[in-house]
Amino acid sequence: MHPLVRTPQRLALYFGAWIVVGLLIALIFVLTWGIDFLRALAATEPLALAYGVVCLSALWVSRTLPLDRTPLLKLLSGWLGAAVQASAVWVAIGTLWSVLLARSDVIHASRAELLVGLSVLFVIGVPLYFASLVIHYLLLTFEASREAERRVLETEVTAREAEVRALRAQLHPHFLFNSLNSINALVGSDPEGARRMCESLGDFLRRTLALGARDGVPLAEELALVDQYFAIERVRFGERLTVERYIETGAERCVVPPLLLQPLVENAIKHGIADRLEGGTIRLAAVVVDGALRLSVENDVDEDARSRPGEGVGLQNVRRRLDALSARETRLDTRREGGCFRVTLTLPARPAQGGRAHA
Amino acid sequence: MREAAGRMTAVVVDDEAPARALLREYLGVRPDVAIVGECANGFEAVKTIAEAKPDVVFLDVQMPKLNGFEVLELLDPGPVVVFCTAYDEYALKAFEVHAVDYLLKPFGRERLAEALARVRARLQEGAAAPPGPKPADLATTARPPGRWVERLLVKDGAHVHIIPVEKLDFLEAQDDYVALHAEERTWLKTQPLAELTAGLDPARFVRIHRSYVLNVERLSKLELYAKDSRVAILKSGKQLPVSRAGYARLRELM
Numbered sequence: 001m002h003p004l005v006r007t008p009q010r011l012a013l014y015f016g017a018w019i020v021v022g023l024l025i026a027l028i029f030v031l032t033w034g035i036d037f038l039r040a041l042a043a044t045e046p047l048a049l050a051y052g053v054v055c056l057s058a059l060w061v062s063r064t065l066p067l068d069r070t071p072l073l074k075l076l077s078g079w080l081g082a083a084v085q086a087s088a089v090w091v092a093i094g095t096l097w098s099v100l101l102a103r104s105d106v107i108h109a110s111r112a113e114l115l116v117g118l119s120v121l122f123v124i125g126v127p128l129y130f131a132s133l134v135i136h137y138l139l140l141t142f143e144a145s146r147e148a149e150r151r152v153l154e155t156e157v158t159a160r161e162a163e164v165r166a167l168r169a170q171l172h173p174h175f176l177f178n179s180l181n182s183i184n185a186l187v188g189s190d191p192e193g194a195r196r197m198c199e200s201l202g203d204f205l206r207r208t209l210a211l212g213a214r215d216g217v218p219l220a221e222e223l224a225l226v227d228q229y230f231a232i233e234r235v236r237f238g239e240r241l242t243v244e245r246y247i248e249t250g251a252e253r254c255v256v257p258p259l260l261l262q263p264l265v266e267n268a269i270k271h272g273i274a275d276r277l278e279g280g281t282i283r284l285a286a287v288v289v290d291g292a293l294r295l296s297v298e299n300d301v302d303e304d305a306r307s308r309p310g311e312g313v314g315l316q317n318v319r320r321r322l323d324a325l326s327a328r329e330t331r332l333d334t335r336r337e338g339g340c341f342r343v344t345l346t347l348p349a350r351p352a353q354g355g356r357a358h359a
Numbered sequence: 360m361r362e363a364a365g366r367m368t369a370v371v372v373d374d375e376a377p378a379r380a381l382l383r384e385y386l387g388v389r390p391d392v393a394i395v396g397e398c399a400n401g402f403e404a405v406k407t408i409a410e411a412k413p414d415v416v417f418l419d420v421q422m423p424k425l426n427g428f429e430v431l432e433l434l435d436p437g438p439v440v441v442f443c444t445a446y447d448e449y450a451l452k453a454f455e456v457h458a459v460d461y462l463l464k465p466f467g468r469e470r471l472a473e474a475l476a477r478v479r480a481r482l483q484e485g486a487a488a489p490p491g492p493k494p495a496d497l498a499t500t501a502r503p504p505g506r507w508v509e510r511l512l513v514k515d516g517a518h519v520h521i522i523p524v525e526k527l528d529f530l531e532a533q534d535d536y537v538a539l540h541a542e543e544r545t546w547l548k549t550q551p552l553a554e555l556t557a558g559l560d561p562a563r564f565v566r567i568h569r570s571y572v573l574n575v576e577r578l579s580k581l582e583l584y585a586k587d588s589r590v591a592i593l594k595s596g597k598q599l600p601v602s603r604a605g606y607a608r609l610r611e612l613m
Contacts, residue, residue, distance in 0.1 A: 128416040174445045177445035177463070177464050177465065178375070178445045179466065180464070181375075181377065181378055181381065181445065181464035181465040181466075182375070182377040182378075182466040183376035183465070184381055184464075184465040184466075184467075185378060185380045185381035185384070186377060188380075188381070189384065191378055214522060235377060236375045236376075236377060236378075237375065274374070274421070274423065275423045275424075276423050277399075277400050277402070277423045277424055302423070302424070349427050
């Protein structure tokens with residue numbers, strides 16, 4: 001729908017203006033030929049409204065000739081061309097209209113009078129079209145700025161949402177509930193253990209919040225957090241949880257987005273440990289290859305596990321965060337093979353300040 | 360069974376050792392409760408509960424292999440169930456399968472005492488209690504909302520077989536059983552065919568005959584056998600009758 005007449009208010013305003021134009025033209029005719037005002041009005045109002053419709057074509061002109069990107073000469077010639085054509089169309093409509101008026105005995109104009117009348121239409125048609133152009137350009141600018149505002153707002157909301165989602169993914173509430181239950185159990189049988197668990201849980205939460213507030217952290221810090229997480233989960237899963245790690249010295253110094261590994265490790269615990277009778281091994285690896293940091297988290301999977309089409313929320317979040325970082329330089333690959341599931345993240349190996357990446 | 364002294368017998372099922380230790384501690388000091396079994400997973404639970412026939416089962420929901428609801432599906436109706444989980448989203452389902460209580464981890468002694476009081480009340484109601492839910496209800500409850508059944512469970516003595524639905528060739532009604540044909544083997548499940556089919560993805564499983572439900576991915580071709588009667592030839596070469604209504608359902612899907 002044409003934006004100028006999209007709402008009933010705009011429609012009324014636009015054609016209201018054209019009714020006024022019709023009134024003025026009727027006045028010209030009354031003054032020129034001294035014809036009856038009402039008859040003149042009956043002749044000119046439909047003409048004015050018809051030209052109102054013709055002038056809506058200025059939208060197309062204003063869209064094809066944007067003010068900021070069109071050479072002045074092309075702009076002027078384009079406008080003039082469009083105005084003359086529109087005016088000519090109006091004259092043609094006027095000619096047909098005069099025939100109809102004569103047939104229905106409203107106004108009988110002589111050939112000379114008709115010529116004068118049509119000339120008047122043509123002469124005022126051009127500036128009227130220019131007026132319409134001005135309105136359309138204003139409208140486009142207005143809508144563009146509103147659109148830009150909306151987009152800025154949308155981006156902000158999306159960013160905020162991503163943040164909240166990321167936080168939620170990092171701090172799965174059930175992790176807290178289960179940990180509290182473990183503490184509850186330890187209080188009776190192993191009060192010292194319960195204290196240790198409270199301490200680790202507190203440390204883990206504090207570190208999570210601190211890391212989450214930063215833009216990038218050395219991998220070593222991220223891994224320390226993951227270790228703390230494993231320590232807490234080991235109370236729940238006992239012997240069922242085994243962790244192996246292979247971390248290159250250089251890789252440890254690379255900067256990574258904070259809490260990127262957390263959802264992957266959580267998934268690994270869920271599918272590789274919690275869903276398996278005998279538990280399993282989680283393998284973490286970090287290497288630098290050709291200037292790229294490759295992080296992988298691998299867990300055993302149960303053959304009887306329900307097949308899961310697509311990716312879970314955790315993996316999607318990580319993918320989204322990597323894309324936001326740089327869709328070109330980062331990758332997330334998943335692979336299920338021989339009873340193992342592996343997620344590999346590839347991101348540019350940037351050494352932390354004060355350190356040097358080992359390539 | 361109830362002990363002579365009037366103590367109620369309990370089985371504790373949880374895959375996490377601390378969670379079991381907690382219940383052991385809480386229940387251990389109660390003179391009116393005797394723990395007769397502890398299980399770390401669903402398989403053990405099915406076996407232990409069938410053998411020990413406890414009055415009450417404290418059952419975790421999320422466990423490896425079989426979840427709590429699946430364990431119930433495989434049991435003859437009998438024990439009163441108290442779910443113990445960190446997840447509140449199963450509460451509704453738990454009461455649909457007539458669980459007597461739903462303990463959210465972490466929980467304290469008082470909350471457990473409340474649950475035990477309810478268990479006792481349910482046990483005293485005895486025969487007046489509402490009949491237990493049917494296995495089919497449990498099967499529907501055990502699956503995530505809005506999703507179709509992903510696997511079927513069959514109890515074979517003390518063994519539990521898990522059959523992913525994509526491995527099924529066809530299902531065949533046999534008296535009170537359904538014969539599940541998958542990977543050149545046949546398993547028998549006690550459940551009417553219609554009930555079992557209700558949980559299966561209708562885009563994959565079609566009832567082609569009063570007694571047969573076919574996994575359409577196994578279909579090789581259809582042949583006209585007589586007027587209005589067709590036969591489905593599976594990729595394995597096996598032939599199954601197709602009724603008129605069954606043919607219409609197949610046509611609709613293709």
